[in-house]
Amino acid sequence: MDKNIGIYICTGCGIGDMLDCDPIAEMASDEYSVSICKNHPFLCGAEGVDLIKKDIEGEGVNTIIIAACSPRVNYDVFDFGQDKIIERVNFREHVAWSQAEKDENTQMLAEDYIKMACAKIGRTDLPEPFKAEEEYSKDILVVGGGVAGMTAALETAKAGYNAILVEKDPKLGGFLAKMKKNVTLPYKDISDTGAEAMIKAVSDNPKIKVYTSAAVEKISGGPGIFSVEIKANGNSATERAGAIVQATGWVPYDANKLGHLGYGKFKNVITNVEMEEMAAAGKITRPSDGKDVKNVLFIQCAGSRDPEHLPYCSSSCCLVSMKQATYVKEQNPEAVNYILYKDIRTVGQSEDFYRKAQMDGNVFIRGSVEEVGESGGNLYVSANDELLGEKIKIEELDLVVLAVGMVPRSLPAEIPKIKAPSDSKEADADGMIEVKPDSGFFATSALNLAYRQGPELPTLKYGFPDSHFICFPYETRRTGIYSAGCIRRPMEVGKAKDDATGAAMKAIQCIEATSIGMAVHPRAGDISYPEFNMSRCTQCKRCTEECPFGAINEDEKGNPLPSPTRCRRCGTCMGACPERIISFKNYSVGMIGDMLKAVSVPEEDEEKPRVIVFVCENDAYPAVDMAGIKKMNWSPYVRFVPVRCLGSIALVWVADALARGIDGLLFMGCRHGDDYQCHFVKGSELANTRLSKVSETLDRLSLESDRVKFIEVGITDCDKVPAIISEFMETIESVGPNPYKGW
């Protein structure tokens, strides 16, 4: 598009007191041939906005630079339509509120920001949404036909979409169908599982296509255009889907590892799953002789909350044992249930069910098991009763039920290994290392994604393919694929239903967004996407390796094969590419490069250093804003450059900036490591890694490595921002001016 630029400077909120606007207009006109540059004392007021609108209509302005408050505010006021390029320059928080009044340096700062904006829009085009060649599918593939999978399919259908349900067993229902009763909201009593009705509802629903005795053999494509190969009862079928819900559920923790609790040794020691199946089949009896049961003891946390077995809590076992105690009492009101526990964890309204279980006369004993043994054909349990403060022995037990926890079905039986890099210290004798849980190669086969980064959803440390984010529990590292139910985290039936409904929501949303070329979370609504100039590709594979979302496959020669519908628009690939072949219409290596070039670099003898601070636009940028709102001050020699994610930074920026005489570069990104806060998973970590390798470049230029620094800045670190900057400025002062100035 032919850009007709208008610059509008707001002089309100104290900006006018700080700056001379006329020289800025002059500069813009001289250096960037901008003919329209206007001031207004209240640009966000009706009159100010009209001023811009009139120029749009009368003068054909289509590219608008607004130098006023932070882009985080007045986003709606300064929205002039999708067909305009709008660039906001933060004169208020980053200049007027944080710098000295009518100072030469403040003026230079403001002028630089305008120059950078002009340079930026020079390289900005209006993005056009991506449209795949294939027709988009709006159907949802659900893998797993247990309670979560059936719910996802039913809820999808209820919202008017089709679902394809793939279940490995001959019959739908999963664990739900094996249960006698359920306990859920309002937790007053046990209730019917509703499994049969649910299976019927799924089977009868014309919007749901069910494959039983089936497995997904291969999934290729991406959101909107998934191609799914299914093998069912020996026959192959291909389906198309727009999004996927993985609800492959859980398996009970292997009780054979719980020999110390008598499992495998005594027939009358069973798991809670075996107890449930026995109850559902009709009658609870002693497995050893089929006789009636009168005394039953439940061992809670059997293998759970145990560093030797499952370190986590499966969160539903307390309720399950209380439910099963109810079965025993219903069968024989004289029966006695002992529940040996560490902590009773009946959260929320489910505390009511604990009360019911107490009212029923079940005996709750807080303590730990010492021994499970047999005497005279009956079991006994010795335990340490914490509240009695004694060792106790409970005898004449007919049944001991081990409340074993849930293991996600994604957890592989054996941790897969790959060939270790030559410098690895953890390699075994054969030179192999274990695959990390957060890799898509870790999990047990369920989806078989034809993705370069592995066939399955990456998982967290216990094998749960859950989100790492508290505020975004459906965040996924494989776009359009959402996990739900006990595969995601251990949960009870009611919560699995809610969870599956939420996953169906996300799947539908992904389909709708994809169909109009929009990104999903966290850049929801973004229609830009990376384009690859393949003629200059050197097949280095960095983009395919580093994409946090597995959006880029590669051909056998190592050429990247991007799948834009899988893309989350973070720009990590752009930062990874040494050849600068990846760019967005409105975000590119060249664009930021030009912004850096626009920064004026005073001569060495002026003693005005220049520092560029790259800030993550989600966290560090608001932190800087907040420091401005608090009227904190910082050096007028720094220029902030917001980036989509630090993962998108290109090392060429460092080289170019330093070669021009910029004295230092500071990178403010999110916390990384185990508790990473980067919303693009690995962005800040990758930036840190890349920057650690920058010393090579610096050496080549004979520059000090202190000139480039990465620092973690959280959104609430606004109080620290000025101090971080001061400290860096001191460093720059101590290493002295960049010798490349004026070259």
Place this chain on the structure above:
Amino acid sequence: MADVQTTNQSILVVGGGISGITTALEAAEAGYDVVLLEKNPYLGGRVTQLHQYFPKLCPPSCGLEINFKRLKANPRIRFFTMAEVAGISGKEGDYDVKVKISPRYVNEKCTGCGKCAEACTAEVDNPFNYGMDKIKAAYLPHGFAFPMRYVLDPSIVGTDDGKKCKDACQYDAIDLDMKETSFDLKAGAIVWATGWNPYDAAKVEYYGFGENKNVITNVMMERMASMNGPTGGKIVRPSDGKEIKNIAFIQCAGSRDENHLAYCSGICCVASLKQTRYIREQYPDCEVTVFFIDIRALDRLEDFYTMVKEDQKVKFIKSKIATITEDGATGNLVLEGENTNTGEQIKATFDMVVLATGMAPNSIKSVCSADVSCDEYGFIANDPAKAGIYGAGCARRPTDVASSVQDATSSALRAIQSIARR
């Protein structure tokens, strides 16, 4: 407000906390029109008052920033602050809702420049910090407030201070004649995400909250640890501002208790565990004691409990503390109870005590004449036979942020189904 165009294809979300925002965004990003109402002058609700989330110890404003960005980018959501539902009638697919907007005394011309606050001399209790400090009567509710627009406390309307604020504003943004207004909406489905209030700790009279100055609640501790809190993030004793050496947490203060809240609020255990981290990070020598009945750190949150237990300075004692007595001279607190593991009497002195109070739901019943079921505690029951109005997050069950967001996402789909059924 007359320009609110709604139909029976619109979704109304009541409550602009993390659950309500999530429901609104999830539905809008799937292509549905949403109206979001929030009673506070800002969006974000209770989580904006938290210092960090467990177990990652990350700031809530980070996720809120993304959500606000999503909201700004999405023209399908209309939101209103200082808005409350005055009445609901009708049925699934066809609700009539009356909305009441309280006067903010600041109009949309506000630029957030802060001149009114500079001019204002009157101060009021700061509701954002649970009254632990004062704030100017013309104020921005908090640093990250979205929308970034000032509010005038009604107490200065008609006073000199009110006039001073008005005169200080260069943008004619202060309107002292603003009155409560109301408007009507149509909606096909309603998601009730009004969240919770901290249970009133003063009702647990044996803990002397309100009388014993150094007894605070868990929500107050969040403010105290927060950099935009009353102490700038430093945890100190309220009575004398001294550093702390020995602090106690009392779990289930009014929870799992038939005299107060019979249910378990589900989050207070891990919230206290989290707060032990705040303290231990600020005070490498501070002793911490957690008095509990059961520690309820569900699923992978158990790891967090394991981590805290490794801290030698944090002790766990199974006891429901029976009395707190203040030593008038020092402000120290003597706690008495029974250590139920050893059977020994506890009589121990602490310089500060945190009551882990639970969540009381903001009920729908008082404003809703449409058919909706609540349980005996006031939580919405989401009875499948009464579709159309859905509870989400802590309006439905007391729970943590991740579960609330998950629940809010499922509520968005339920609301969409109510419309799709029409």
Place this chain on the structure above:
Amino acid sequence: MAGNYDPSFAKEVFDNVDSGEEIKMCMQCGICAGSCPLRHEMDYPPRQIFTLIRAGRRDEVMNSKAIKLCTSCYRCKVRCPRGIPVIDVMHGLAHYGIKKGIIPRKGTAAFGGEFWKMIYNIGRIDEKTLPLKYNLLEGLVPGIKSTIEMAPMGIQMFLHHRMKLLPERKIKGIKELRKMLDKAKEMGKGGAN
């Protein structure tokens, strides 16, 4: 040596003791123990009594001091988060003990006896003579010694008008009161003796 669990005593308590079934609801929080003003006198606070019942420790429970010490101050009952009428259970247990012929703590029984006698005789309690009479049950010398030990309390009570120097007189209508007491005794519920 591990103590064996025996559910039969719990059942006995549920079936026979006033409000006995309510103790099923105990979640062992310990607030009853912490709230009891006599907790320092009790061998087992209420929570532990409930634990012992659960474990089937009949002797420890029935012979405990605790179940006969309750003064009905209601703190535990008011505060119990599970709504257990702790007082009723403690009295119920004491009562059940008597029914079963388990003699209550000697001192308490003797005091109760003197208390009852005095009420029956004059219709009210004389704060001077009651402790004196009770103390003398120990024998003359220790009795006087115990009484002298209590003198400071007596002086305080006198200064606060809680005790007169002159002996208390019989109340009006003593005959009617005695009829009531006789009837109560007959009903077997009115007192320990």
